[in-house]
Amino acid sequence: QSALTQPASVSGSPGQSITISCTGTSSDVGNYNYVSWYQQHPGKAPKLIIYEVSKRPSGVSNRFSGSKSGNTASLTISGLQAEDEADYYCSSYTSSSTRVFGTGTKVTVL
Amino acid sequence: QVQLQESGPGLVKPSQTLSLTCTVSGGSISSGSYYWSWIRQPAGKGLEWIGRIYTSGSTNYNPSLKSRVTISLDTSKNQFSLKLSSVTAADTAVYYCAREVVVVAATQTYYFDYWGQGTLVTVSS
Numbered sequence: 001q002s003a004l005t006q007p008a009s010v011s012g013s014p015g016q017s018i019t020i021s022c023t024g025t026s027s028d029v030g031n032y033n034y035v036s037w038y039q040q041h042p043g044k045a046p047k048l049i050i051y052e053v054s055k056r057p058s059g060v061s062n063r064f065s066g067s068k069s070g071n072t073a074s075l076t077i078s079g080l081q082a083e084d085e086a087d088y089y090c091s092s093y094t095s096s097s098t099r100v101f102g103t104g105t106k107v108t109v110l
Numbered sequence: 111q112v113q114l115q116e117s118g119p120g121l122v123k124p125s126q127t128l129s130l131t132c133t134v135s136g137g138s139i140s141s142g143s144y145y146w147s148w149i150r151q152p153a154g155k156g157l158e159w160i161g162r163i164y165t166s167g168s169t170n171y172n173p174s175l176k177s178r179v180t181i182s183l184d185t186s187k188n189q190f191s192l193k194l195s196s197v198t199a200a201d202t203a204v205y206y207c208a209r210e211v212v213v214v215a216a217t218q219t220y221y222f223d224y225w226g227q228g229t230l231v232t233v234s235s
């Protein structure tokens with residue numbers, strides 16, 4: 001199975017909004033609403049920030065939002081803050097009952 | 111509060127078998143609402159799903175690793191384990207165990223909500 005495709009890096013100034021894309025196929029992202037997003041700070045374990053495409057776990061800032069269109073899911077961070085600087089990964093359920101992660105995106109706050 | 115903790119050798123010789131255990135506290139590994147998963151991350155690279163096990167013992171593995179991977183469950187110790195055989199330098203990575211939610215309020219779902227801190231395994235002679 002191939003990793004989902006994400007841009008290697010995205011940057012923005014404090015207060016701005018950025019969007020990270022996650023492109024898969026009809027065997028994963030396109031056919032299931034089981035896309036989740038994870039934030040990973042250096043040396044730390046990933047943290048769940050979005051599940052089922054657009055739902056936020058309790059305690060996660062509402063500045064994080066998710067959506068999906070066709071084979072591409074997206075994560076938007078609004079009101080960018082210095083603490084949002086991290087790596088972000090999408091993940092999807094697949095038609096083979098396996099899981100696949102995205103290639104990862106490094107978010108830089110300018 | 112659920113916690114997961116990986117344990118095992120930090121150094122494995124090439125061609126040998128990597129063995130790791132994940133101890134779960136704050137919740138039962140026998141719950142039917144979760145899968146128990148292994149995920150790895152080579153230094154400076156992305157996350158790779160290795161596989162998962164359900165309380166029934168059923169497993170699913172990453173096709174690229176399937177021939178070398180075995181995940182098992184020990185409900186008496188509230189632990190699950192990973193074995194990866196015939197390792198090479200390419201298997202050097204931080205290995206995470208994680209809990210995957212599969213049922214919420216009788217509704218199917220899939221996401222990883224709790225992760226261990228990760229353990230670095232280096233394959234070298």
